[in-house]
Amino acid sequence: MTLLELHDVTAGFGAVTVLHGITMSVAEGSIAGVFGLNGAGKSVTMKAIGGTVPARSGQVLFEGEDITRLSPEKRVARGMGHVPQGRQVFPQLTVEENLRLGAYTLRRKDKGRYGPALDSVFDRFPVLKQRRQQLAGTMSGGQQASLAVARALINQPRLILVDEPSAGLSPVAQLELREVLQVVKDSGVTMVLVEQNIAFGLSLVDTAHLLQTGVVVHTAPVSELDDDTLATHLGIGKVLAGATGSALSARKGSKR
Ligand SMILES: Nc1ncnc2c1ncn2[C@@H]1O[C@H](COP(=O)(O)OP(=O)(O)OP(=O)(O)O)[C@@H](O)[C@H]1O
Numbered sequence: 356m357t358l359l360e361l362h363d364v365t366a367g368f369g370a371v372t373v374l375h376g377i378t379m380s381v382a383e384g385s386i387a388g389v390f391g392l393n394g395a396g397k398s399v400t401m402k403a404i405g406g407t408v409p410a411r412s413g414q415v416l417f418e419g420e421d422i423t424r425l426s427p428e429k430r431v432a433r434g435m436g437h438v439p440q441g442r443q444v445f446p447q448l449t450v451e452e453n454l455r456l457g458a459y460t461l462r463r464k465d466k467g468r469y470g471p472a473l474d475s476v477f478d479r480f481p482v483l484k485q486r487r488q489q490l491a492g493t494m495s496g497g498q499q500a501s502l503a504v505a506r507a508l509i510n511q512p513r514l515i516l517v518d519e520p521s522a523g524l525s526p527v528a529q530l531e532l533r534e535v536l537q538v539v540k541d542s543g544v545t546m547v548l549v550e551q552n553i554a555f556g557l558s559l560v561d562t563a564h565l566l567q568t569g570v571v572v573h574t575a576p577v578s579e580l581d582d583d584t585l586a587t588h589l590g591i592g593k594v595l596a597g598a599t600g601s602a603l604s605a606r607k608g609s610k611r
């Protein structure tokens with residue numbers, strides 16, 4: 356089943372159009388990757404899905420329903436979660452306070468669900484449970500990435516929008532993050548994943564959408580991607596494509 360669809364979505368700021376007609380469809384339970392160079396419109400695409408940058412034309416469908424004109428809050432209430440670029444945890448608040456803010460919608464709907472939701476997040480992220488009273492700003496980048504993912508999951512969303520989660524993380528922290536995202540996927544949550552780190556992204560996604568200046572120029576299941584296609588459609592050189600190539604062959608060799 357298709358959970359999310361964008362039909363010819365345009366968006367921009369003032370006189371500037373950034374998205375020139377984004378079309379993509381995301382199957383329930385899958386991870387859709389969005390790849391492109393700096394400024395290609397990846398984050399704006401995420402914001403058009405989440406509603407913080409409204410589509411000027413075109414349609415956003417969620418569970419088959421047209422949500423193009425819904426506020427961001429209503430989209431969250433319908434089951435969208437966000438892990439924004441830069442993670443945006445509140446550095447002066449504790450881990451638990453960050454999670455509580457993330458659960459705003461859940462608590463408003465039904466206060467009784469917050470406790471169990473917090474417990475289930477703590478079960479999934481023991482490091483956050485251990486550090487529940489620690490100020491978020493004093494945690495490592497990898498721990499903050501986990502917190503940002505956990506904060507999105509606490510509302511028990513059906514879809515999460517994850518924007519460049521690996522940025523600035525050490526190789527070890529990236530491996531841990533990859534595991535976290537894989538577990539999220541295995542739990543049935545659908546994901547749109549934006550990554551500059553294409554090798555990292557390709558190790559997770561089922562389908563890749565390659566973006567250039569506000570247009571999806573190529574869409575393919577990860578099993579049908581190759582170095583040349585990536586280099587052509589992303590405008591990246593062969594050196595970088597070499598790194599993505601090994602990620603691709605790793606994907607082809609195993610299901611995960
Ligand atoms: N609030 C804004 N006001 C004006 N222009 C904006 C705004 N946000 C984004 N843009 C412009 O929209 C274009 C796409 O931005 P976007 O943030 O989506 O890029 P991106 O693909 O996410 O890049 P990066 O990999 O650097 O995060 C850029 O030219 C950017 O300057």
Ligand SMILES: [Mg+2]
Nearest residue numbers: 397398399440
């Ligand atoms: Mg961005």
